[in-house]
Amino acid sequence: MSEITSIALDVMGGDNAPVEMIKGALEAIKTEPSMKVFLVGKEEVITKELANYQYNNEQIQIVPASEVIETAEPPVNAIRKKKDSSIVVGMKMVKEGAADAFVSAGSSGAILVGGQVIVGRIKGVERPPLAPLIPTEKGVTLLIDCGANVDARPSHLVQFAKMGAIYMEHVVGIQNPKVGIVNIGAEEEKGNALVKETFPLLKAEKDIHFIGSVEAREIPHGQADVVVCEAFAGNIILKLYEGVGAVLIDKIKEGMLSTLRSKIGAFLVKPALKATLKTFDASEYGGAPLLGLNGLVVKTHGSSKAKEVRNTLLQCVTFKKQKINDKIRESIQRDSMSSESYK
């Protein structure tokens, strides 16, 4: 029998909690017999919802948590004060080794703060980046960092690149992933101060397959498998992706429904179009890991439904099986040893 992956799932976070969270968990354990899911949240709510399903109860366990951190709450305060919230309780399970991973669709801020404060960083990791997968023409690209680490330093970006490449290769399964840095031109001398300083460091890095600068225009075409940037730029990229996509699809719907002729056409086109657009949907690939922590923390979209929750839970199993954190630890520590030898 293969090793068990145990995951604490925040049942209270996200727009579709608790229904879709629980549904996703039950779908995931059915797919993956070596998974155990701790449903963290209000006991009576979970018990009531679980009563609607048949499932293998060896794979499911309720962990009571009486409080909920709201998205609008200042994160540092919320983590400190709400000791019995689903986020704090779930993260403590990871910290104490009771769970391998924590998954939440709740407050991004609280997850980022809690990840650092409760779960803690791997020794040598300067900042844990949040790394969502974004859809591209060819498949999917890891965008690292989209967290709260604005005003990053070059050494942070180099670590992001290394951690991102490990994740992309061993969790997503892209051999020797191409790593690029977001820039405003393809030439090496272009960029702001941060990019200019980081570029030669990435170029010198033996562990990664660095392909140089990536212009924002090329990201959706899938030019790089790992796209490195500081969080302010990463946040712009992630959110603009959503925004442009949403507005364009609205415009297309509007166009299709504008005349009788086009309405008939829309009816005929719909099934094929739906199937193609599904390939441009990041939720197929699960949530965004917060890398470099002593354990795994994954943030899924606030609007996650069962499918994304299930995919995120399955992603946690691969993360454990592939010993991603051991690989990150080795890579980061190899690096700090080699820089020590220069001292």
Add this chain to the structure above:
Amino acid sequence: MSEITSIALDVMGGDNAPVEMIKGALEAIKTEPSMKVFLVGKEEVITKELANYQYNNEQIQIVPASEVIETAEPPVNAIRKKKDSSIVVGMKMVKEGAADAFVSAGSSGAILVGGQVIVGRIKGVERPPLAPLIPTEKGVTLLIDCGANVDARPSHLVQFAKMGAIYMEHVVGIQNPKVGIVNIGAEEEKGNALVKETFPLLKAEKDIHFIGSVEAREIPHGQADVVVCEAFAGNIILKLYEGVGAVLIDKIKEGMLSTLRSKIGAFLVKPALKATLKTFDASEYGGAPLLGLNGLVVKTHGSSKAKEVRNTLLQCVTFKKQKINDKIRESIQRDSMSSESYK
């Protein structure tokens, strides 16, 4: 008779030069009798092309320029060395008052450098921003700055906001335009160091209608009429807009042509769809002005066709009629006077 607007047009720049440049100019003079266009470039090429058309030759004049600056050339060098290039010759006409404006679809770098070095800044303007219009759900938004001014300071961003608001109100015709700053969250305390420093300055600025932070997701929805950011972020936004749009439209075409049923649907949907997507096409609105110069310099897309060239030339007429540079001068100098009074 109304005052003449004279415009130097770089006939040699862009992917579709000289054919579409000249075609655009001839369409523009037909629409606007108070416009005179100087066609700057290789005389024999222009003469040959002009021979294909009938036009009012009082509105067209050839200005010979024997050299062409290529997009790949290092801009500073190119501006210095190629004294007889269409960009240098055209910009000198603006500098010397022979033309009100210069329009080019050529090398962005050379246009940005030439604008500062040859045409020169309005007194008090710290940096001239490049400000393209981007399409939104509701119409169009001015994105300022997308130029080469990376690592900007808060005072630059405040000037961008003021110049952008003037342009949007008097050239595009949006009354009391809403000005927002690109940020990673809606709250005032969010952001990187630059945004945090700039936010209170914009809030205190009486000349503009500041609405606070704008998340990248909201830009395509048209939340603000003027979106302020430093050039690195602006470049990401502009190029990602193009990239996501292009990939999504490819995916949609692919979906529409994937089955026989969908192919029939696509045929029916096409005309209505084309009309709607046209409203999401920035080329309808002309090129990107480089604001804050002693004269007007406008960069149009490298891929510009006659329609965009025509619209850009018409935009120059509005710019002159509305005395935009006088308004910018007053606004910037009022500001520097009031800050002097604090000294």
